[in-house]
Amino acid sequence: MGRRAKNKQGPPQPFVGLRDATAKHSGNATVQKTGKASAAKRKLGALDDTESITKGRAKKFKHEQPQKKNQSGSGITHENENEDSSDSESEHNALDKEFKATPLHSSKKDLFEAESSEGSSSHSEDLTDQFGHKVQTLDLSDSEDQASHDDDIQNETLSESSGSEDDIVTARNMEKRSGALDRQARREQEEDFEETMQSMQKDQEGSEMMDVDVDIEGFRLPTAAEREEESRNGGTDLATIQRRIRGCTRVLNRFSKLAEPGRSRSEYVSQIIADIAYNYGYNEFLTERLFQLFNVNEAIEFFEANETPRPVTIRANTLRTRRRDLAQALVNRGVNLEPIGKWSKEGLQVFESSVPIGATPEYLAGHYMLQAASSFLPVIALDPKPNERILDMASAPGGKTTYISAMMQNTGVVFANDATKARTKSLSANVHRLGCKNVIVCNYDGREFPKVLGGFDRVLLDAPCSGTGVISKDPSVKINKSERDFTLLSHLQKQLILCAIDSVDPKKASVVVYSTCSVMPEENEAVVAYALRKRSHVKIVPSGLEFGKEGLSNFRGKHFGDSLKLARRFYPHVHNMDGFFVAKLLVERRQKMETATEGSHPTELAGFIDDEHGELLDASRGALTFDAEEDARYMEAERRKRLKAKGYRVRPQKSVDTVV
Template sequence: APAKAKKTQPKGNHVELSSDGEGEEGSWEMEEEEDGSSEEMVDDYGASSSEEEELLPIEKAALKQKADREGLSEDDSEEEEEEEEEAEEASKQKMGQKEEEGPDLQLNVDIDGQFKLPTSEEIEKEDILFICDIHKPCPPDLHVIHQRIQGNMEVLQDFGVKREEGRSRKEYLALLRRDMATYYSYSDFLLAKLMDIFPLPELINFLEANEVPRPVTIRTNTLKTRRRDLAQALINRGVNLDPLGKWSKTGLVIYDSTVPIGATPEYLAGHYMLQGASSLLPVMALAPQENERILDMCCAPGGKTSYIAQLMKNTGMILANDSSAERLRSVVGNLHRLGVTNAVVSNCDGRQFPKVLGGFDRVLLDAPCSGTGIISKDPAVKTNKDEKDILRCAHLQKELILSAIDSVNASSETGGYIVYCTCSIMVEENEWVVDYALKKRNVRLVATGLDFGKEGFTRFKDRRFHPSLKSTRRFYPHTHNMDGFFIAKFKKFSNAIPQAQKEPAVEATAPPAVPDTVIAEPPPKKKKLEGSKADKEQKLPQLALKKKRSLQAQRRPLKA
């Protein structure tokens, strides 16, 4: 029951956030009940009757014990006991049917409590039992799978002692991946990718964190108000909130509210922006200065752009660009509402940007990605991504990051910085892209200026990246309670585009053929050529003399 209590949220706090962790305008409308009452805003920790029907007998018993301690009447407890007895009998009948159909499925744990790996025949029987009639769908027994995951994890943590004889680690991992994909509803491809990134205990924490929504956060617009004044105004309206953390001077976290957060007078007046905590970090890493020229290459829906504007105090110039004209509508609306006056909105393909306009002091590239860091907002990512999607995103990101670097002026007095970020945790979209940029352009990685976050990978499986990738930062939902995010900060030290990397490749292929042909044969050829040229030079004056003499001989008789 406590796990379900965490997942239940008041209807007034239901939020639809964009892929980069920023709230779209008007997405926080409260879903009022049909009778117009707002009693459901009160957090009752899952004690409503509608949820009791979904509870297991063990959970119902726990609720009954808790209710008895709080002093429920005997009549209520008798009614609950009758309901529980009926539910237990029904569950026993179901369990009896399952045991008759497949008794071997319950024998994964022996008498001593030691986990035993199921045989291939048992797994086939399990698959057959899960395939039922179309009219009577039969979901897998998640309790059995969850117990098997726990037992498998215990064996893998002390594999040398607890493993079965004759069974390899690969067999345990294959079963674990299959069970976790079934239990958490992930595709086999994505789960295999996650198993490469996280150690097994941390992977479970990551998968569990994706089942719970991230806290609702807002950013104070200091162009119009102060955080203290905004917090007091919202508290007066019945909002329960706290400062986001010591690392943010503008963020507030919303626990619950009796009013729709996306329609308060303060929101409509532009005093705050609905924005995920992780999307504040790239702007903090960019550290824009007043009177600079800044490019936000993929700006929709405008949360980061408006944050840059408030840090610049509406000075300088911001070019807010996005390739989607539809998403730019929300950008324009948010910039007007928040009072941003130093931004110019453009609708261009970011890959063409050095030709469109360049010479910026700083560039922020929040690149399009697979969204594997925001699964709690978009659960469809669990199953609708494959290898082609990841590589397609990585290719686009490599093109965009080169364009972003080329758009920066390395000789800028105050800038020359590029911040690259994604809401993905895939190495192919993060460290791989950054390492590619380091090889193709005159840039180096510098510290992001963020005091927390995990270091980026310098090695991943059989790949080795530049050691400076330690200065990049990764953020995870299970460790930082925010969307999965990756941030890297570059410093450009030369406007020249290096082309020397292509020449060594040509020279490297040429030398093998050179010793056999070029070195042995050319010297005599050169000598012959030189000799023939000398002979010609000597013969030329002799021919000229002969011609002159013949002409003279021809002219004499004519005179005579």
């Protein structure tokens, strides 16, 4: 070993001076009673961390030379002293930088692991011991109860050595920990929900069986004798009826698994029809006819929807204003509304209003018309153009007529006809209020119109019907309809649609739109199919309506033809509007029809059932033509009946002309 290395002085101990300075500062704080217990704890942690770092660095030099030497007797030259001093200063600066770079709040566990990685395993034991000793010997607290603070400091030190900083709840990390707990709770809820949904989806069949068993526990289909006894007693309570409806619905949906042994499906159907009629106030005939239109669940939804009124809708009159301006004016008056939908450019749906919606200045000025959303549909399907000649065969109270006039921009001419003279008063009033100058109001029976006036470009027939689509507006329909009513209405509608087809201009292709506020097939698809059979130059075309369900191509053994799928049906429980039916017919030129008839092409109606005679049509019979004699007899009978109703004396007909 050389002379310089042998006589080299060991590195100074910067920790001693730093600790003395810190202790001196802490002593002053203790005397002045201005320090806080939390500040003392932070200082304690910083000093312990610094001491551990310094001890680790100092132990590296112990194997070269003893830590303490007598500098006066070393015999070192001035040059060597400068070199030793520079080495000591560099080592001191390195330790100082490391001390400053080390956070004061670093845990002792991290420092211990860092020292262990350098290979000083013996120092790790001293470090652990030093923690305990230093905590007990340092006096940085200004509290009166010294023993209590010593215990607190020791507990805090032990907690720091057993975990990281995030494990200690402080004012700084409290919000972070709270947010983490909230996120964890939300994550657990989402996982629980997903697990529940997966379990329900996986065991759907078993769950449904369990639900059925719980819901209809104790449900038993009444026998015929029990039903008679219940009828004699005036029925049962509504709770029992509703529970029985739910039970029958579940059984009919899963009949093979839930039906009672020996009970047929027709028994359950008969029971649920009787219960629906009792619960909702229908007669059993109409209940059965409506029930047959849907499956079991949808039928219940239909009956429930009829108990709820439809939304209030208005139509902006584009002859006097724009929808945006009208909406703004009504909003300023306290009306809550929004556009009715993308399918209508004029409709607005009213949710609530602080003023009567039918008595505002805008209403009286003709800026809008109170009109059901379903009444927009036939006019949209008709698609009137400016300068055309149009007939509205049943126009009162004028919602569709004024809509047609607005779409024509007050050009051309619109003949607004209604068979009831009293209703033409409200029709005329609405026409004047909305500023329709191209409307002519007339009072004729629609079946006389081909003789009165013809040659129209478009004809709209909103035929009289049973009103089974507007039960929410007219609850009397529930009890005052019978089989005879449907038969008479269907016959009248067939006459009217033929007259509407004959009223168009025969020299060019024209459009006829047939609509009803009924959902019964005998008033809708059956009537259109009859017109297609009677007028071979007529065909059904797409209505242009973007929504709605397809028309029925067959119903309970009656085949109407696949082309009837182009018609559109609307239901209250599906579209949140009145039940409605719309079909658009294209009437081709008569010359083209005659040319097609002369050809050898078979009729498209081959294989269909004729509603009038119940016979199967054959292609060899060719196209069906208009039977003027048969229709004339019916029209004459109706004319005589109308004259009798007005009080006129009508001569009796001969037996040959009597309508059977």
